Amino acid sequence: MRDLHDVDARHYSTFRLAAKFSTLWEVSQVEELASLEFTENPIVLGEGSNSIFLQDISRPLVRYLANDCQVTFAEDEVFLHVEAGHNWHQLVSVTVANGWWGLENLALIPGSVGAAPVQNIGAYGVELADSCLYVDFFEWESRQVQRLTKTECLFAYRDSIFKQTLAGKGVIVAVGFRLKRAGQPKLSYQGLDHLPADASIDAVFQAVIAVRQSKLPDPQQLANCGSFFKNPVVSASRYFALQSHFPNIPGYKQSDGQVKLAAAWLLDQCGFKGARLGDIGCYEKQPLVLVNHAAGTGEQLTEFVGHLQATVLAKFEVMLEPEVRMYRE
Numbered sequence: 001m002r003d004l005h006d007v008d009a010r011h012y013s014t015f016r017l018a019a020k021f022s023t024l025w026e027v028s029q030v031e032e033l034a035s036l037e038f039t040e041n042p043i044v045l046g047e048g049s050n051s052i053f054l055q056d057i058s059r060p061l062v063r064y065l066a067n068d069c070q071v072t073f074a075e076d077e078v079f080l081h082v083e084a085g086h087n088w089h090q091l092v093s094v095t096v097a098n099g100w101w102g103l104e105n106l107a108l109i110p111g112s113v114g115a116a117p118v119q120n121i122g123a124y125g126v127e128l129a130d131s132c133l134y135v136d137f138f139e140w141e142s143r144q145v146q147r148l149t150k151t152e153c154l155f156a157y158r159d160s161i162f163k164q165t166l167a168g169k170g171v172i173v174a175v176g177f178r179l180k181r182a183g184q185p186k187l188s189y190q191g192l193d194h195l196p197a198d199a200s201i202d203a204v205f206q207a208v209i210a211v212r213q214s215k216l217p218d219p220q221q222l223a224n225c226g227s228f229f230k231n232p233v234v235s236a237s238r239y240f241a242l243q244s245h246f247p248n249i250p251g252y253k254q255s256d257g258q259v260k261l262a263a264a265w266l267l268d269q270c271g272f273k274g275a276r277l278g279d280i281g282c283y284e285k286q287p288l289v290l291v292n293h294a295a296g297t298g299e300q301l302t303e304f305v306g307h308l309q310a311t312v313l314a315k316f317e318v319m320l321e322p323e324v325r326m327y328r329e
């Protein structure tokens with residue numbers, strides 16, 4: 001276990017705002033988690049690709065780094081038990097190299113396996129919930145690991161029990177996956193529809209990587225945390241009302257009849273592509289991705305986010321809700 005103090009938060013968040021952590025514990029065994037002592041439950045951090053620290057944090061933080069992966073074969077399926085510290089894209093790459101279908105559309109998403117269930121990561125028509133079997137969750141109160149089935153995880157669009165009733169209550173230590181040894185490519189999303197219906201798993205993987213690289217900034221080159229807001233979901237009647245004012249407004253019908261709007265489109269219509277406040281801004285190719293050009297601050301980000309929300313609300317009467325997790329004291 002590493003017990004770090006007065007840590008530069010910029011190394012632990014891909015948004016790289018200047019801040020300090022008083023205490024950061026890096027552990028790789030459940031027994032070490034169980035032995036930690038604190039008065040306030042720690043903040044759990046993976047690779048920091050969805051966490052933004054707006055100011056110095058005195059609450060302890062913990063990273064769980066165990067990264068083993070166990071594979072079990074069944075007739076048509078492959079079962080994986082992957083510890084939380086495993087890098088997500090590396091896992092996807094290994095499954096693709098072995099021809100195990102299920103995760104290929106989720107290539108190149110930054111972050112760790114343990115973070116993936118928290119917001120039920122999703123891209124190009126697939127989400128984690130589609131192949132997740134269970135999540136092992138260490139609870140601070142009982143100091144025990146409990147296994148939640150996929151149903152118990154209450155996965156929804158960018159949401160799960162880990163953001164709701166279990167928020168702050170413990171640490172995801174492993175995730176179980178069920179993958180297929182022979183699969184059908186999922187090509188419905190715009191950007192993959194040029195592939196043939198019998199595209200190989202590797203062709204899908206490469207196409208996802210290409211489309212992500214063409215649209216999204218690499219956090220190594222330009223600090224960002226991917227989509228900053230969730231795509232808002234509105235009732236069908238609300239969508240039709242919006243459509244009467246804005247005939248081109250994109251809307252994606254959900255299974256419950258509601259309609260998902262494109263936050264990127266709403267921001268784009270307000271002219272926010274490439275907009276800036278100091279070093280904080282909207283990415284020039286995709287306004288839903290907020291970026292830190294270098295020396296952005298927590299205050300600037302808070303002000304900029306408020307301005308984006310207020311402008312979209314005034315024009316469309318839709319409130320954008322952050323998808324990233326923002327921490328302040």
Ligand code: EPU
Nearest residue numbers: 123124226227229230231250262264265268285286287288
């Ligand atoms: N659009 C614009 N202007 C733009 C970009 C997009 O008007 O500059 C409109 C277009 O109508 C486009 C629509 O917005 O069809 C949707 O854009 P895009 O396909 O880029 O996807 P998104 O809804 O902005 C979501 C996820 C991404 C994920 C992509 C692909 C959320 C919050 N974001 O973005 O996830 O990669 O779909 O599946 O659901 C992330 O969560 O960090 C993330 C990057």
